[in-house]
Amino acid sequence: xxxxxxxxxxxxxxxxxxxxxxxxxxxxxxxxxxxxxxxxxxxxxxxxxxxxxxxxxxxxxxxxxxxxxxxxxxxxxxxxxxxxxxxxxxxxxxxxxxxxxxxxxxxxxxxxxxxxxxxxxxxxxxxxxxxxxxxxxxxxxxxxxxxxxxxxxxxxxxxxxxxxxxxxxxxxxxxxxxxxxxxxxxxxxxxxxxxxxxxxxxxxxxxxxxxxxxxxxxxxxxxxxxxxxxxxxxxxxxxxxxxxxxxxxxxxxxxxxxxxxxxxxxxxxxxxxxxxxxxxxxxxxxxxxxxxxxxxxxxxxxxxxxxxxxxxxxxxxxxxxxxxxxxxxxxxxxxxxxxxxxxxxxxxxxxxxxxxxxxxxxxxxxxxxxxxx
Numbered sequence: 001x002x003x004x005x006x007x008x009x010x011x012x013x014x015x016x017x018x019x020x021x022x023x024x025x026x027x028x029x030x031x032x033x034x035x036x037x038x039x040x041x042x043x044x045x046x047x048x049x050x051x052x053x054x055x056x057x058x059x060x061x062x063x064x065x066x067x068x069x070x071x072x073x074x075x076x077x078x079x080x081x082x083x084x085x086x087x088x089x090x091x092x093x094x095x096x097x098x099x100x101x102x103x104x105x106x107x108x109x110x111x112x113x114x115x116x117x118x119x120x121x122x123x124x125x126x127x128x129x130x131x132x133x134x135x136x137x138x139x140x141x142x143x144x145x146x147x148x149x150x151x152x153x154x155x156x157x158x159x160x161x162x163x164x165x166x167x168x169x170x171x172x173x174x175x176x177x178x179x180x181x182x183x184x185x186x187x188x189x190x191x192x193x194x195x196x197x198x199x200x201x202x203x204x205x206x207x208x209x210x211x212x213x214x215x216x217x218x219x220x221x222x223x224x225x226x227x228x229x230x231x232x233x234x235x236x237x238x239x240x241x242x243x244x245x246x247x248x249x250x251x252x253x254x255x256x257x258x259x260x261x262x263x264x265x266x267x268x269x270x271x272x273x274x275x276x277x278x279x280x281x282x283x284x285x286x287x288x289x290x291x292x293x294x295x296x297x298x299x300x301x302x303x304x305x306x307x308x309x310x311x312x313x314x315x316x317x318x319x320x321x322x323x324x325x326x327x328x329x330x331x332x333x334x335x336x337x338x339x340x341x342x343x344x345x346x347x348x349x350x351x352x353x354x355x356x357x358x359x360x361x362x363x364x365x366x367x368x369x370x371x372x373x
Contacts, residue, residue, distance in 0.1 A: 075321060078328045081118060081355055096120075096131060097139035105168065106348055107144065110177040112155060113338060115350055116169040118330055122160040133157065137171070159185065159192065162280070164296075167194070167335025168350040181340070185277075189341040194272040194282060195261075195352070197332035197359055199301075199311065200292035201268050205260040209285045212251035213278050222306050226299060227280045229288050254278040256285045264364045265318045267295065271336070282333065295359070296329040319362050332356055 103115040116122070121132045137155040158170045158181040170190075172178035184190050214230040217223065230251035233242045255275040262269045270292075272282050280300070287293035287300035293309065294300075301309040308327035316323060334356055340346040352360075360366070 075325055075328075078325070078330065078355070081330055093131065093136045093139055096133075097136040097143060100133065100136065100140050101143045104144070105350060106346065110173055111181070111340070111346070112144070112171040112173060113346075113348055114169050114171065116161055116166055116335070118166050118353060118355075119163060121163045122157050122169065133169070141173075158182065159190065159277075161335060162331075162333075164331035165194075165333050165335060166353050166356070168192075168338040168348060169335070170338060170340070180342075184340065184342065188275070191337075191339040191341075192274065192335060193337040194274075195334045195336040195356075196270050196272055196282065196286065197295040197356070197363070197365065198268050198270050198286055198290075198292040199295055199309075199315065200266065200290075201263045202258060202260055202270060202286075202290045202292050207258060209254075209256045209258065209289050211254060211285065211289055212247065213254040213281060213284055214248055214251040215279070218304055220305060224306055227278075227284045229284065252276070252278045254281045254285065256282060258286075258290075261367050262365045266312055266314050267363050267365065268292065269360065269365045269367060294331060294333055296331040297333075298327065298329075315363075318364075319359070330355060332359060 099117070100114050103117070104112060105115055106113040116133070121130065123134050124132045134157060137157075141155045154172075154174060156172045156175065156178045158172050158178055161167065161169055170181065172181055181190065212230045212232065213227050215225055216228045217225050230248045231245065232247055233244055235241075236243050253276055257273040257275065259271045260268050261271055270286070272286070274281050283294055283297050283300050287297060288303070296309065298309045299306070301307075309329065311319075311321075311323065311326050316326070321329070334350070334352055336350055336352075338346070338348050338350070
């Protein structure tokens with residue numbers, strides 16, 4: 001290697017001071033070609049820096065994340081929502097508490113109302129190890145009172161929301177306040193109104209569903225339990241009227257008021273007001289009583305099996321979604337309005353989550369409230 005360098009130096013230096021001859025040019029060309037073909041000493045190679053290695057790993061990671069198939073905006077948003085849900089379930093309790101603190105909608109000395117995110121359970125679930133809102137309420141209480149202030153105040157969930165339901169969640173700041181809210185709720189002085197995007201158009205457009213609900217076991221390849229209707233009346237065999245049935249002992253009374261706000265593209269935006277508090281009441285009444293399941297409700301879209309919701313081709317086209325991807329659609333049920341009638345009435349409207357608002361736009365569903373527009 002050093003020998004070739006000496007030759008190049010010896011042959012090249014005369015170029016600087018004298019006109020080169022043809023022979024000198026040829027010798028220099030052969031030396032340069034020989035020098036380029038020689039293997040260099042590994043010790044002469046520049047060392048690989050940590051920054052270069054990190055850039056290389058990052059580029060390879062981005063290549064693996066790129067999906068060769070183009071996806072729609074809704075599919076991308078659904079993917080982001082699933083990732084956010086998994087992140088919220090695995091974050092440190094302090095991080096979730098800070099997220100809830102930023103989403104406090106109302107607070108006074110007795111009550112707190114927060115905007116519940118999607119995919120987080122309100123109370124601890126023994127069947128899963130995922131984080132719940134109840135588990136971080138002590139940290140949230142300290143954040144609201146000030147971390148440096150010693151306080152014994154509590155936060156207790158009064159009226160729960162399902163894991164997949166978003167919107168206004170009511171918390172009490174003491175056991176006495178929680179008991180007071182329970183009293184008001186039992187005397188119909190706490191009203192909750194939900195917004196839901198449903199598949200189909202309910203007929204009539206406004207009414208009351210008064211059908212008891214019972215939990216039953218569904219047999220088959222995948223045995224499971226789900227809530228079902230337990231009606232007090234059925235059609236006569238001749239089809240010329242109704243006959244009364246004996247009420248089931250385990251059935252729970254369930255009453256839901258509903259009103260269609262808008263309908264388009266085979267879907268509807270419906271306002272729901274539960275007058276009772278039964279597990280999965282709104283989902284069961286919409287899917288089984290009105291045959292208009294809530295968009296993203298994969299449990300009650302089928303009566304006797306567990307399977308992803310099957311959407312009509314027209315709706316899939318509007319949502320820019322494939323049927324195989326419909327299993328990832330989130331439940332479009334949002335706790336929109338909360339009213340507590342006490343000495344000073346509390347009436348609060350909770351803004352729609354981003355994925356809900358985007359779905360309304362894709363389906364061309366509109367509403368008169370300008371708050372979210």
